[in-house]
Amino acid sequence: MTTDILDELDLRALGRELQQARKRSGLTQEQAATILGAARTTLTAIEKGERRIRPDELITLARTYNRQVSDFVRVRPAIEPFEVQFRGPATLSEVDRARIDPLIVDLQELARNYLELEEIVGNPLARRYPDEFAVAGLNTDTAAEELATRERARLNLGDAPLPVLRDILEQEVGLRIFYLKFPQRFSAMYFYDHTLGGCIAINSDHPEDRRRWSLAHDYGHFLVSRYKPVLYVENAYVRRPESERFVDLFAMYFLMPTSSVSRRFNDIRRAKAKVTPADLCILAHYFGVSFEALMGRLEGMKLVATGLLDKLRAGGFKIRDAQQVLGLAPIPARESVLPLRYQYLALEALDRELITEGRFARLMQLDRLEARQLVDLLRDEIGIAEDSDQPVGLDLAQSLDAEEEHS
DSSP: OOHHHHHHSOHHHHHHHHHHHHHHHTOOHHHHHHHHTSOHHHHHHHHTTSSOOOHHHHHHHHHHTTOOTHHHHSOOOOOOOOOOEEESOSSOOHHHHHHHHHHHHHHHHHHHHHHHHHHHHTOOOOOOOOOOOOOTTSOHHHHHHHHHHHHHHHTTOTTSOOSOHHHHIIIIIOOEEEEEOOOTTEEEEEEEETTTEEEEEEETTSOHHHHHHHHHHHHHHHHHOTTOOEEEETTOOSSOOHHHHHHHHHHHHHHSOHHHHHHHHHHHHHHOSSOOHHHHHHHHHHHTOOHHHHHHHHHHTTSSOTTHHHHHHHTTOOHHHHHHHTTOOOOOOOOOSSOHHHHHHHHHHHHTTSSOHHHHHHHHTOOHHHHHHHHHHHHHHHTOOTTOSSOOOOOHHHHHHHHHHHO
């Protein structure tokens, strides 16, 4: 790297990149400045674009942030940093902030990498976004069910249980969805950027039924308040705001349509004199929701007595134990941190020699060996031989269609 390259860079843009990389690493300005061997005011000036960085300083900071120097000197898509609004407590502890701030930067960086891959291979994400749904002046419950019904019809989903929800929202809507490790009480984060579109991060440590609910919940935010970035903190309200009640109702109706729930429950009643807790466990699994979510739905429809869940718990009923005894298979899930389309775009860029193997590994957040194993796995999934001269050239929807034709 020569000084000439640094002379050509926009100092403010470079400073923002360095600041975001530092935050993603979880370092304070004081800590990074100490590693750099400079005063904190010097690092502040660099991050503000008020002081030109020297080559040796850039190399040191890149190593400190576990990044490549090329990450800071190449042209990348320009996006504005965002601030999320916490749905829950009015204030968060310093410990919470210290754990969440790097995750916010991480999501922004992943979404930006996704956009950069699209630009590299010339394959932009198709956005099939509906107009924002106006809820002002409407009854919360009926409006939530109307929106859920509209979306199911728009996406041709009927009233059947949804398969892998993440695939539907990524492929049919065009959202960027990532699974990240949040602290336990944080379930999901959503933001919208005109350049990136809608982006959602789900807590990967939660069980799939809970992740599906969080995803549907944040999809509700996307549909009614698209431009308000939020991070949801569970069990943090004394009284839930109407906006949160609306998106929870939307999630309930979207995942468990009235007609489908009624039909399945009545099928059980016709076959048996009494509906058992085992029947309800199986029904919750059928819709891909938690037992608690199903019970709330059935109570709301007056299909079971109010307070039945509390009575079952008081009687020693263990939901997870019952699911295990019943041999219920895990709910189908797409658990990778990165969207499949993101991975296929990176593979295409690699096969077309538009990125190096090292950069592919960094984009996948893997070491070189793990990245090579992933390349082989992705090639197997779409039927591209390792020695083939043909680049991938397929988007995710096309590859899944091909898989279905051969299954």
